Amino acid sequence: MTKVYYNGDVNDYVLSNKKVAVIGYGSQGHAHAQNLRESGVDVIVGLRQGKSWEQAKQDGLPVFSVSEASEQADVVMVLLPDEYQPKVYKEEIEPALKPGNALVFAHGFNVHFSQIVPPSYVDVFLVAPKGPGHLVRRTYREGAGVPALFAVEQDVTGNAKEIALAYAKGIGSARAGVLETTFQEETETDLFGEQAVLCGGLTSLVKAGFETLVEAGYQPEVAYFECLHELKLIVDLMYEDGMAGMRYSISDTAQWGDFVSGPRVVNDQVKAEMKEVLKDIQTGKFAKGWILENQANRPEFNAINKRENEHQIEVVGRKLREMMPFVKQREAKDVVVSNA
Numbered sequence: 001m002t003k004v005y006y007n008g009d010v011n012d013y014v015l016s017n018k019k020v021a022v023i024g025y026g027s028q029g030h031a032h033a034q035n036l037r038e039s040g041v042d043v044i045v046g047l048r049q050g051k052s053w054e055q056a057k058q059d060g061l062p063v064f065s066v067s068e069a070s071e072q073a074d075v076v077m078v079l080l081p082d083e084y085q086p087k088v089y090k091e092e093i094e095p096a097l098k099p100g101n102a103l104v105f106a107h108g109f110n111v112h113f114s115q116i117v118p119p120s121y122v123d124v125f126l127v128a129p130k131g132p133g134h135l136v137r138r139t140y141r142e143g144a145g146v147p148a149l150f151a152v153e154q155d156v157t158g159n160a161k162e163i164a165l166a167y168a169k170g171i172g173s174a175r176a177g178v179l180e181t182t183f184q185e186e187t188e189t190d191l192f193g194e195q196a197v198l199c200g201g202l203t204s205l206v207k208a209g210f211e212t213l214v215e216a217g218y219q220p221e222v223a224y225f226e227c228l229h230e231l232k233l234i235v236d237l238m239y240e241d242g243m244a245g246m247r248y249s250i251s252d253t254a255q256w257g258d259f260v261s262g263p264r265v266v267n268d269q270v271k272a273e274m275k276e277v278l279k280d281i282q283t284g285k286f287a288k289g290w291i292l293e294n295q296a297n298r299p300e301f302n303a304i305n306k307r308e309n310e311h312q313i314e315v316v317g318r319k320l321r322e323m324m325p326f327v328k329q330r331e332a333k334d335v336v337v338s339n340a
């Protein structure tokens, strides 16, 4: 079993004489900056003028331009959207890095796919919470944390691992458990998970089930409840107690159907396709396509997004959820997360 690090395994003194610049104040940025400050770390925020700048100031944090914050800091955590990181890094962060500084990420994409090539004289590591930023903040305030992965890509000070762990503790993740990985493993498994299972696999499964029922003449509202709404109850059970715990709670009929029909739906052909998806991630084909799509201002992304929002399951769902105000338990800002 791989080693899991907790608060007691971490020396925070390695961060005690360092200034940390959190670049970006979005989903992850606001959570890291505020949690670190409350953990006693000297934190500043690096931003462009705009909405986030005002928010960070309102939250009482010292805010500077990206280059000024990077200039002042010993540890620079890059929490901008992945697509914009290479440009901002090249123009405003890299020129400010000094020997012995640490350059930190929350996702390995840009370093792993060489969109950012850090200089040889800084530590490079990642600390990636396995949850959305608003949960990183909320759980910290509740005295808990979101588990995280960390990975060291470059260790020039000899302290990179300790600094990474201290950072993970500062954002509350060492209360929940921190696991060591590599940039390659974090990047490839994160992309695969969101594509094949968590986001892509799930939305396609739900839509296919919904369409099958509606095409067979059943009411869309009933199909919505069966294929989308009830999903949360099942996922919660799996989250708490694994598949066996979920199966304990459902009827024996449901469990028998699970056993005999599940493998017919997600069959060997689906698994073979998952292996192709993984191959495209490993070879860099997926990354290349996404980088080109961004360079062209996202024509396909925007077209698909529009089409998806107009799908019948979304139209029916919006109406039904209006009649179930209790469904929306989260604050509106918690709902908008850009990354799985």
Ligand code: NDP
Residues within 6 Å of the ligand: 023, 024, 025, 026, 027, 028, 029, 046, 047, 048, 049, 050, 051, 052, 053, 066, 078, 079, 080, 081, 082, 084, 088, 106, 107, 128, 129, 130, 131, 132, 133, 337, 338, 339, 340
């Ligand atoms: P967000 O989209 O929430 O971050 C946006 C922030 O970046 C805003 O503060 C925005 O400021 C700022 N920003 C955007 N462009 C610029 C620019 N050119 N110059 C200065 N500031 C800019 O990002 P996330 O928090 O979702 O992601 C950050 C990193 O964390 C990514 O690497 C992601 O992969 C990783 N991650 C994210 C997770 C998540 O749950 N969201 C989970 C785990 C990792 P403004 O208001 O001015 O636009």
Ligand code: MG
Residues within 6 Å of the ligand: none
């Ligand atoms: Mg049922």
Ligand code: MG
Residues within 6 Å of the ligand: 190, 191, 194, 339, 340
């Ligand atoms: Mg991701």
